[in-house]
Amino acid sequence: MTARTVVVTDSTACLAPGVAETRGITVIPLQVVIGAHVYDEGSEGASPEAVAVALKEFTPVSTSRPNPSAILEVYRSLAASGAEEILSVHLSGDMSGTFESCQLAARQAPVPVTVIDSRQVGAATGFAALAAQDVIDDGGDAEVAAEAARARAAASRSLFYVDTLEYLRRGGRIGPAAALLGGALAVKPLLEIRDGKVASLEKVRTANRALARLEDLLVQAAGESPVDICIAHLANPQRAQDLTARLTERLADNLQGRPVQCTELGGVLGAHVGPGMLAGVLAPRL
Known part of the structure; x- marks a missing residue:
């Protein structure tokens, strides 16, 4: 019942x-549209792996x-x-x-x-x-x-790194972060979800510095509060696992024994951020 x-x-x-x-x-x-075919998001349809491969092969990918x-x-x-x-x-x-x-x-x-x-x-x-x-x-x-x-x-913070803004631009999801496009080749952008839209957070020169900064921002956002954290990635498993391990250590008091979740981003969101994306979502336990 x-x-x-x-x-x-x-x-x-x-x-x-x-x-x-x-x-x-x-x-x-x-739903995710890959080429001429429509799939439900999920492991039996538009899996993260299938979407990442399609994007790398320049197969048209859209969402519905x-x-x-x-x-x-x-x-x-x-x-x-x-x-x-x-x-x-x-x-x-x-x-x-x-x-x-x-x-x-x-x-x-x-x-x-x-x-x-x-x-x-x-x-x-x-x-x-x-x-x-x-x-x-x-x-x-x-x-x-x-x-x-x-x-x-x-109360949650959603922060993420992308290798390129191109996928967000193609899908029309770039929002207030559009100002970054002019110099996109020279920076590795850190983005956030602000008031329901993608917004620019910081511009960093290299991927390694961007990911280190992402880690620090998540630690700052946690403060002294009990939190849940999820690390999500698309075709970037090693960096996701490394970030998960570091946050598990640095935020042990905040987590109170709960694990830092680590998962591959679903096909729908993955289609708009592209391979290499790494996100950290921090949710205080209210």
């Missing part, structure tokens, strides 16, 4: 394998939001299984039309649906969905769970 209130998120949320199922969170897949009718079917299925209310937590509406599709579907859903724009991407959206699920598991109602999701998303 499905719980009275069910949390829904999308496949960009970077939830670790098995976490969504264990926690009872429903995940809606976004879920159709409102497909989302409505998810909401209806959950209602039929016993859900009385749904919280749908998704990536920034400025970065994807997924939030809008969910709003349209929610109007026709057979049970109340609260659609939340996390104003974040990747693991920060996932941490917001998990915060909502924590409240529900503790017996809280949907309104309190929604506020928990919004609060955790707002």
Whole structure:
């Protein structure tokens, strides 16, 4: 029997394998178009490896939001299984039309649906969905769970390094960081998600310096607070593992025994940042 209130998120949320199922969170897949073929994001469709290979081979890659009718079917299925209310937590509406599709579907859903724009991407959206699920598991109602999701998303920091701004430019997702394009060849940009959009954080001359700076910024952002951290990459496993190990050591007090998560970025977000990307998402435990 499905719980009275069910949390829904999308496949960009970077939830670790098995976490969504264990926690009872429903995940809606976004789509990736590789060449002439459309795939659901995930290991059986548009995997990170498949997207990275396509980008390296200059195969056209684009992404697509879920159709409102497909989302409505998810909401209806959950209602039929016993859900009385749904919280749908998704990536920034400025970065994807997924939030809008969910709003349209929610109007026709057979049970109340609260659609939340996390104003974040990747693991920060996932941490917001998990915060909502924590409240529900503790017996809280949907309104309190929604506020928990919004609060955790707002408190999170999403910082990332890219080898090139070209993929963000192609996908139209570069936002306030567009000012970097003129000198893009001379710098290795550090970027962040600010108010739901990609924004410039710092310009560094080499990849090694950029990654060292990324590490320091995450440590500074943690301060003295208990935090969760996720390191995500696309076709950059060694640097991701190295960063994970260093943060595990430097932030041991903040982590309080919890691991630094390390994962490969999903195909949808990967299509917009390109191979070599390395991100750090830090979410205070509120």
